Amino acid sequence: MAFSVNISIEAPIENQIQEITYDGQEIYQNPLSMSESLAKLAQKIDFSKATVEDIKKENGEQPEKGEEDPLLKDPVNYQSSLWPWDTVRNKLRSALTEVCVLADVLSIAKEKRFMVLDPVQQEPVETKPIVQVYARKKALFGAASVLLNGAERLRNTQNEMTRNRSTPDFHIELLRLRQNWRLKKVSNSIIGDLSYRTAGSKYAQTGMFEVTKAEDEPPSSGSPPPSPGAGASAKPSSALRVTVPSELQGVGYIEVLCQKDQEDLCSATINTLGPSPTTANPDVHWQQKLEAAQNVLFCKELFNQLAKEAVQLQAPIPHMVVGNQILATFLPGIQLIIGLCHSAVSDKKPVAAPPQKSEHDHVLEHSLHQLLREVHHKNTHHPFPHPSSGPIGPSKRRCLAGPMAADRYELLEMTKSQTLLEQIIQQAQHFFMRRRTEYVLDTMAKEVKDPLIVSHWNALNSPMQSCVKINIMTHGYDAILRTSLVVQVGEKSLKCVCRDGRVMHMSYEPQELRDLIFCQIYQHQINAVHCLAKCMGWQFLSNSSHLGLGAVEPLGNASSCIFASPIGDRILCWAAAYMCWPELVLQEADATAPRAVPRCLMLSHAAKADSTPGQLRGRPAKSKLAEHHQRQFWYIRLDVMERKNIMNSVCLLMSYLTCGSVLS
Amino acid sequence: MRLHKKSTAMDSLTSAIKSNIIPNQEYLLQGSVFDSAVEVLLHRLRGLCDNVDSGPETFHDHEMCFSMRSSVQPMLLRVRRALDYQEMPWQLRYIGQNELGDKSRPTIVRNSIDIGTSSTIVEFLTELGCRMDFEYIVRGYMFRKGRMKITVSKIFKMGQGKPLESVEPMSQSYLVELSVLAPSGQDAIAEDMRSFAEQLRPLVQLEKLDYKRLQHVA
Numbered sequence: 001m002a003f004s005v006n007i008s009i010e011a012p013i014e015n016q017i018q019e020i021t022y023d024g025q026e027i028y029q030n031p032l033s034m035s036e037s038l039a040k041l042a043q044k045i046d047f048s049k050a051t052v053e054d055i056k057k058e059n060g061e062q063p064e065k066g067e068e069d070p071l072l073k074d075p076v077n078y079q080s081s082l083w084p085w086d087t088v089r090n091k092l093r094s095a096l097t098e099v100c101v102l103a104d105v106l107s108i109a110k111e112k113r114f115m116v117l118d119p120v121q122q123e124p125v126e127t128k129p130i131v132q133v134y135a136r137k138k139a140l141f142g143a144a145s146v147l148l149n150g151a152e153r154l155r156n157t158q159n160e161m162t163r164n165r166s167t168p169d170f171h172i173e174l175l176r177l178r179q180n181w182r183l184k185k186v187s188n189s190i191i192g193d194l195s196y197r198t199a200g201s202k203y204a205q206t207g208m209f210e211v212t213k214a215e216d217e218p219p220s221s222g223s224p225p226p227s228p229g230a231g232a233s234a235k236p237s238s239a240l241r242v243t244v245p246s247e248l249q250g251v252g253y254i255e256v257l258c259q260k261d262q263e264d265l266c267s268a269t270i271n272t273l274g275p276s277p278t279t280a281n282p283d284v285h286w287q288q289k290l291e292a293a294q295n296v297l298f299c300k301e302l303f304n305q306l307a308k309e310a311v312q313l314q315a316p317i318p319h320m321v322v323g324n325q326i327l328a329t330f331l332p333g334i335q336l337i338i339g340l341c342h343s344a345v346s347d348k349k350p351v352a353a354p355p356q357k358s359e360h361d362h363v364l365e366h367s368l369h370q371l372l373r374e375v376h377h378k379n380t381h382h383p384f385p386h387p388s389s390g391p392i393g394p395s396k397r398r399c400l401a402g403p404m405a406a407d408r409y410e411l412l413e414m415t416k417s418q419t420l421l422e423q424i425i426q427q428a429q430h431f432f433m434r435r436r437t438e439y440v441l442d443t444m445a446k447e448v449k450d451p452l453i454v455s456h457w458n459a460l461n462s463p464m465q466s467c468v469k470i471n472i473m474t475h476g477y478d479a480i481l482r483t484s485l486v487v488q489v490g491e492k493s494l495k496c497v498c499r500d501g502r503v504m505h506m507s508y509e510p511q512e513l514r515d516l517i518f519c520q521i522y523q524h525q526i527n528a529v530h531c532l533a534k535c536m537g538w539q540f541l542s543n544s545s546h547l548g549l550g551a552v553e554p555l556g557n558a559s560s561c562i563f564a565s566p567i568g569d570r571i572l573c574w575a576a577a578y579m580c581w582p583e584l585v586l587q588e589a590d591a592t593a594p595r596a597v598p599r600c601l602m603l604s605h606a607a608k609a610d611s612t613p614g615q616l617r618g619r620p621a622k623s624k625l626a627e628h629h630q631r632q633f634w635y636i637r638l639d640v641m642e643r644k645n646i647m648n649s650v651c652l653l654m655s656y657l658t659c660g661s662v663l664s
Numbered sequence: 665m666r667l668h669k670k671s672t673a674m675d676s677l678t679s680a681i682k683s684n685i686i687p688n689q690e691y692l693l694q695g696s697v698f699d700s701a702v703e704v705l706l707h708r709l710r711g712l713c714d715n716v717d718s719g720p721e722t723f724h725d726h727e728m729c730f731s732m733r734s735s736v737q738p739m740l741l742r743v744r745r746a747l748d749y750q751e752m753p754w755q756l757r758y759i760g761q762n763e764l765g766d767k768s769r770p771t772i773v774r775n776s777i778d779i780g781t782s783s784t785i786v787e788f789l790t791e792l793g794c795r796m797d798f799e800y801i802v803r804g805y806m807f808r809k810g811r812m813k814i815t816v817s818k819i820f821k822m823g824q825g826k827p828l829e830s831v832e833p834m835s836q837s838y839l840v841e842l843s844v845l846a847p848s849g850q851d852a853i854a855e856d857m858r859s860f861a862e863q864l865r866p867l868v869q870l871e872k873l874d875y876k877r878l879q880h881v882a
Contacts, residue, residue, distance in 0.1 A: 387754075389742075389778065391687060391845045400753055
């Protein structure tokens, strides 16, 4: 229940007590009336005082006096109560007197007859400069000491902070983390996302990690600390800790191998966790941890995609997916092995390095990464519609398909695209073809010394095509003739373009390339002899590219050409076949003339028939002709001649024969 | 054999229509900003939308509006071509009336059919009996976020003479449109549009306009 209380407010008693009677009654002094209070105030004005400070000083003194004044003056006032303004009038009068005096003085001074006003030299204020300097110095010292104190204090606090702060501040670390990774706050915890979702990935596995404050915990009871004090005083290297999902911990990578068929297909050693470069270190910085986890997620997505495709694709030899490996056979006998290597932190036992039969191909691994990134890119970067009112999504070809009346076949073709696995298999095929071609050319260059085989590979090439230019030349005679051809290495085939415009397509078998090069060599020899003969002045009589005489050649056909010496007394016949020594046959017009060529080099037809039946190229028709014409022909033993190469020997021979005829 | 093929084509078309995969609805929100404020808006859109690495896509289009006044309700058709990409097909567009749904719908929903055509469409429409009501040039920037398309564009009046030369802007402002083309029935996208419009709120107010009121004003 609320009662209303009356509150009365009274002012305290202001009036002075004049007298207290014996019976306790107080007689109050009557308050001053308006005129009386005005008179009291007017008395206080002293017209002789000019400045306010004086008045204030006076006022400061006056209140004490003012207390007594009215009391003192009260009897006076009471006596002369008829004129309370008397003091005021007196003061005014004295003021007036003073002002009159001043006016008189000024008028007299103005007349300049009796009084002159002259300025008085003021004494200069004697200030010793040294005193000033001292004063300033003291003042500056004071200011400097204040500033120095402040700076000292700041420096001390800073040093203390950096010393005590071996772990940086949690919030600064969080800021750095936020600059690199996407974070968001969910109720009480901070969750981050390290997946490639925003970059266009459609992989289902989430890459969420949690960020917590790192506390100075005592070491867990797993392993005893090395020294009793070390564990307790170990501070974490950063103020925050990131918790990565267990399936993404550790380091992972995709291993790509190209190798020949192994007897044991379950080469499980490759399947094991490969040696990880960074061991399981719980103190690893959060940036590295997150990057490694992101990489593991990327590799998992890549492998998942490849495995799906391997199962769906229908290849002539089906692909196999075994555990963490995909086995794809792209050439007979050659396999592409793609494996996912993931070393988790929890793996305690030491991992032995698997015996690598062929080394992991970093280029193909990089290509795989690039291919998946390209898929991501296509997922996000859809082409914009032009004009802008069109729908987002269809490519330019699709947009044009309507107005340009594309048929069903074209539309279906537009929808087809190559899968990752197909693309990487193509790249691996090309890589293998290139290596094989290199091998073939290198071994041939080592084997065949007589015409030199020089190969130049193009520095720029694509993942699906490379180019090599092969020059076949004879040492010392490269100005006379150089046979060149270009071999374009594709994915499963080779294409050879010769100088004369012939184009030959070869398959992946290395023997075909060998055969081709050998054919080119043998043709080079014939053409070189031809050019050499021209240089030496010998007359070219005839040639035959495909001799139908003699035994059947294993490859190609034998060919020959015939030259006559400048004066026509000797005839030289060159006959060559694939992979055989060329044969030189010399016919002399005059059997009795001294031979220019030493006897040891010459072999008569009959002798040759006895000695080397295998290499005999029987030319019965020619020998019959020879018999008829009384001409002798001789085989030249090129193998016995000392020379650099066959061209050299032919050149020497021709020069002998020419000189010989000249001399004789 | 040929008959068999024809029926399968018709079958696939009818099944496509029935299964509701043809995007024939447009969800739209519109707003405008002054020229002085457009830079800030572009900056913000660049940050919010997809593909920050590639800059905003520009477009320069020429639009003509045809109407066929055969029945009581004239049918409006719009023909649009890209002046900066001459090889792309022209677009013929039919936009229907706004769907009179409940007022709580966050966006305008209207029927919209886009067809790619060759440049002979103008002649074709003229032969059909359509007359060109007006034409204008639009120039601006395009952004994309998921399925949503955001355009910030300026409309230019076409001057007399050559269409590309003498163009003057119609107003000192840019038109901002947020639109999605979707099959009918996917109303959830309207909510996404509204929340995206909220993110642009202090810079530009994207809302659904009542065209009937605009007509009265005009």
